Amino acid sequence: MKNPEILTCFQCGTCHASCPSGKYTSLNIRKIVRDSATKDVSDQPELWMCTTCYNCQERCPRGIKITDAVLTLRSEAVKKGKILPAHRKVCNFLIKTGQSIPLDDKHLEIRKTLGLRTDKAAWKKALKDVNVLLRSTGFGELIKR
Amino acid sequence: MKELSLFTGCLIPNRYPGIEKATGLVLDRLGVKWSYLKEAACCPAPGIYRSFDKITWLTLASRNLALAEEKDTDILTICNGCFSSLMDSNNILKNDEGLRSEVNTHLQKIGKEYNGTIEVRHIIEFLHTDIGVQKLGDAVEKPLDIRAAVHYGCHLLKPTRERKLGSAECPVFFDELVEATGATSVPYEGKTSCCGAGGGVRSAMLETSFKMTEYKLDRMIKAGVDCIVDACPFCHLQYDAGQMKLKRNGKNYEIPVLHFSQLLGLALGFTTEEMGLHLNEIVNLKFEEKIAQIQKRLLLNNFQGKIVLKNKPRSGVEPD
Numbered sequence: 001m002k003n004p005e006i007l008t009c010f011q012c013g014t015c016h017a018s019c020p021s022g023k024y025t026s027l028n029i030r031k032i033v034r035d036s037a038t039k040d041v042s043d044q045p046e047l048w049m050c051t052t053c054y055n056c057q058e059r060c061p062r063g064i065k066i067t068d069a070v071l072t073l074r075s076e077a078v079k080k081g082k083i084l085p086a087h088r089k090v091c092n093f094l095i096k097t098g099q100s101i102p103l104d105d106k107h108l109e110i111r112k113t114l115g116l117r118t119d120k121a122a123w124k125k126a127l128k129d130v131n132v133l134l135r136s137t138g139f140g141e142l143i144k145r
Numbered sequence: 146m147k148e149l150s151l152f153t154g155c156l157i158p159n160r161y162p163g164i165e166k167a168t169g170l171v172l173d174r175l176g177v178k179w180s181y182l183k184e185a186a187c188c189p190a191p192g193i194y195r196s197f198d199k200i201t202w203l204t205l206a207s208r209n210l211a212l213a214e215e216k217d218t219d220i221l222t223i224c225n226g227c228f229s230s231l232m233d234s235n236n237i238l239k240n241d242e243g244l245r246s247e248v249n250t251h252l253q254k255i256g257k258e259y260n261g262t263i264e265v266r267h268i269i270e271f272l273h274t275d276i277g278v279q280k281l282g283d284a285v286e287k288p289l290d291i292r293a294a295v296h297y298g299c300h301l302l303k304p305t306r307e308r309k310l311g312s313a314e315c316p317v318f319f320d321e322l323v324e325a326t327g328a329t330s331v332p333y334e335g336k337t338s339c340c341g342a343g344g345g346v347r348s349a350m351l352e353t354s355f356k357m358t359e360y361k362l363d364r365m366i367k368a369g370v371d372c373i374v375d376a377c378p379f380c381h382l383q384y385d386a387g388q389m390k391l392k393r394n395g396k397n398y399e400i401p402v403l404h405f406s407q408l409l410g411l412a413l414g415f416t417t418e419e420m421g422l423h424l425n426e427i428v429n430l431k432f433e434e435k436i437a438q439i440q441k442r443l444l445l446n447n448f449q450g451k452i453v454l455k456n457k458p459r460s461g462v463e464p465d
Contacts, residue, residue, distance in 0.1 A: 048346070052196075074196035078198065083197075086349040094189065103158065107159050119183060134201065
């Protein structure tokens with residue numbers, strides 16, 4: 001039992017009623033968190049439909065850290081190689097550029113027009129450090145799974 | 146208080162540089178001492194990296210924190226995602242010796258060390274706490290007679306136990322800043338609801354994320370607003386690009402989206418172009434004309450007055 005706190009849930013449904021994503025998707029936060037107490041939910045696509053807005057966690061009358069639980073469940077899924085292609089792409093941007101949303105030519109030109117910094121030496125140093133750290137934590141290997 | 150290192154993140158410099166420009170101009174005008182956190186990398190984005198691997202998330206964040214520690218400055222964020230990643234990491238690492246030591250083992254490889262000697266700030270709470278609503282109102286030269294839909298964004302307020310910025314259900318501090326510019330913060334249904342972008346939902350499920358955006362935009366329009374005012378470039382992108390997407394589906398909102406730095410800049414007398422409003426996807430010329438008229442009218446009348454602050458700004462929140 002990784003998160004015994006979940007067992008204090010009395011299924012009131014405040015979490016699901018407060019969920020902005022659950023209005024439009026198959027995410028039922030009450031159900032997925034309850035299920036995670038007894039079974040593996042790594043395969044459930046709903047795990048990735050949470051915007052991590054924290055409404056459920058804030059409003060839970062039992063004070064269960066629901067959003068934090070979702071984050072833990074997600075990292076367990078990632079360890080099993082369950083990574084959505086779009087997320088893998090963002091991770092690769094980080095590895096290649098040190099940023100999750102890289103600077104493109106269009107915005108480089110806009111930056112120049114606005115007189116904003118285009119400090120390539122600093123960005124290069126940042127990228128170098130990021131890659132040393134990502135290798136050190138094993139992140140590159142993790143997202144190749 | 147320490148001086149501030151501006152942490153711009155990824156999205157602002159690389160997609161909405163107008164917000165970066167506006168932030169620099171308003172901080173200078175207010176006499177705030179700041180400089181860039183030059184070698185900063187991704188915060189890293191909480192939605193994906195915190196979900197993927199906590200140690201990687203903490204390690205990359207701690208590098209940014211260590212850069213600010215070397216300068217002996219606090220970090221000023223202008224994005225709720227950066228605020229969330231850097232503030233949460235800072236709190237976790239300050240209080241957990243084991244994690245701190247683990248992260249430092251990684252940092253050692255790039256010749257850095259995390260010591261937990263600085264604080265992480267967000268421009269909204271910084272302006273509210275350290276400058277103050279009255280002083281901000283006094284600095285305003287062109288009171289903006291407009292109706293604004295204030296969007297706090299989830300991670301500015303929540304988790305409340307960590308943020309310590311008061312209620313997430315009926316927050317008021319951001320509304321107070323907006324009203325200090327002369328604008329009216331208009332109440333609207335679902336005001337504290339999510340824009341739809343966070344948690345990796347926007348990147349993996351774009352259509353789904355826009356359903357949440359549409360929910361918000363519908364209610365803003367119903368409340369009759371001139372613009373949206375946000376505190377985060379990810380919410381900003383979601384509202385701005387979201388409107389373009391929904392336009393193709395036959396919904397024509399045309400609500401200009403402003404980061405608070407940009408709204409404040411307009412009230413300080415900077416033009417809409419100086420504040421980078423033309424760099425949004427949604428460019429509403431009627432709104433820009435309205436701002437120009439307000440700025441011109443006040444000039445003609447030789448406006449000398451000060452903003453009269455309302456005694457009790459409304460939280461502007463209606464049931465979700």
